Amino acid sequence: MIINKALINGSKLINHSASPRLDVEVLLTKVLKISRSELIANTNKSISLFHLLLYFRLVFKRKLGYPVAYLTGHKEFYGREFFVTKHTLIPRPDTEILIAEALKIIQNNNINTIVDVGTGSGCIAVTLALETPQLKVYATDISRSALHTAQKNAKLYSLDSKVNFIHGDILNPILNILSPQTLIIANLPYLLPNEYKGEITFEPRGALISGQDGLKHYRELLKQLAQLPQEKRPNFLMIEIHPSTLNNLKDIISQIFLKNKVIITTDLSDRPRVLTLRLF
Numbered sequence: 001m002i003i004n005k006a007l008i009n010g011s012k013l014i015n016h017s018a019s020p021r022l023d024v025e026v027l028l029t030k031v032l033k034i035s036r037s038e039l040i041a042n043t044n045k046s047i048s049l050f051h052l053l054l055y056f057r058l059v060f061k062r063k064l065g066y067p068v069a070y071l072t073g074h075k076e077f078y079g080r081e082f083f084v085t086k087h088t089l090i091p092r093p094d095t096e097i098l099i100a101e102a103l104k105i106i107q108n109n110n111i112n113t114i115v116d117v118g119t120g121s122g123c124i125a126v127t128l129a130l131e132t133p134q135l136k137v138y139a140t141d142i143s144r145s146a147l148h149t150a151q152k153n154a155k156l157y158s159l160d161s162k163v164n165f166i167h168g169d170i171l172n173p174i175l176n177i178l179s180p181q182t183l184i185i186a187n188l189p190y191l192l193p194n195e196y197k198g199e200i201t202f203e204p205r206g207a208l209i210s211g212q213d214g215l216k217h218y219r220e221l222l223k224q225l226a227q228l229p230q231e232k233r234p235n236f237l238m239i240e241i242h243p244s245t246l247n248n249l250k251d252i253i254s255q256i257f258l259k260n261k262v263i264i265t266t267d268l269s270d271r272p273r274v275l276t277l278r279l280f
């Protein structure tokens with residue numbers, strides 16, 4: 001069978017996908033170990049039976065709902081590839097907004113340390129470490145398996161001695177390193193239980209659901225911040241949020257912190273997505 005026919009037949013099998021043609025192209029490049037541009041330039045070439053079997057095995061898994069990133073083992077984030085496994089959330093384009101906003105805060109303020117809480121694949125910590133080599137970077141996660149992948153990603157970019165990965169619950173494992181010059185950045189779970197359905201159920205529940213109201217993790221993070229003495233409390237916190245919980249989150253913030261300033265950045269669909277909290 002030639003490449004083009006394999007792509008057409010594969011796309012027909014996964015017509016539930018929002019991007020069937022792209023998905024099968026990515027799966028076939030994985031099997032043939034070539035780039036997408038090479039694939040597209042050689043659509044008339046024939047594929048060996050061995051490669052066809054490997055390819056259709058992946059296509060059938062995709063048909064069952066497996067995300068493409070779990071089938072290929074990697075996902076692009078902020079222009080770089082990151083290893084992902086079933087224990088890590090697949091990095092999302094919306095999270096790149098968090099990076100862009102963090103870089104603005106870092107540029108305009110006296111920040112010397114970044115803490116990425118709930119690092120998952122490590123995409124935020126590794127990206128910020130590469131973009132701001134002058135800063136110290138720490139990353140935490142409650143999942144040891146996710147931390148393992150995050151460390152592998154740091155190694156991929158020769159950052160294994162630069163980013164410190166620490167296991168533990170929210171801020172608990174890094175309380176001793178915090179100061180007003182620390183920027184805390186977090187994309188913690190924020191979905192409601194009834195939103196865990198469809199393709200995202202292939203991703204870890206513990207990376208997505210946050211209590212009954214989607215705010216369990218951020219409520220806890222804010223409480224931990226409030227308990228810090230003034231000389232330890234970071235001046236800035238940046239979090240990725242669920243648009244529908246913004247008002248409840250703002251209420252929690254104003255109940256906990258008398259002095260605060262909230263800045264909201266919207267996502268690619270113009271929904272509130274990043275909340276920056278200034279605490280001085």
Ligand SMILES: C[S@@+](CC[C@H](N)C(=O)[O-])C[C@H]1O[C@@H](n2cnc3c(N)ncnc32)[C@H](O)[C@@H]1O
Pocket residue numbers: 088089090091092095117118119120121122123124140141142143146168169170187188189190206207208217
């Ligand atoms: C939404 S995922 C985000 C992963 C990654 N930061 C990203 O943007 O792709 C949330 C991450 O928080 C971690 N997590 C969940 N509960 C946690 C807790 N109590 N303390 C620290 N990390 C937690 C999960 O294991 C998961 O890796």
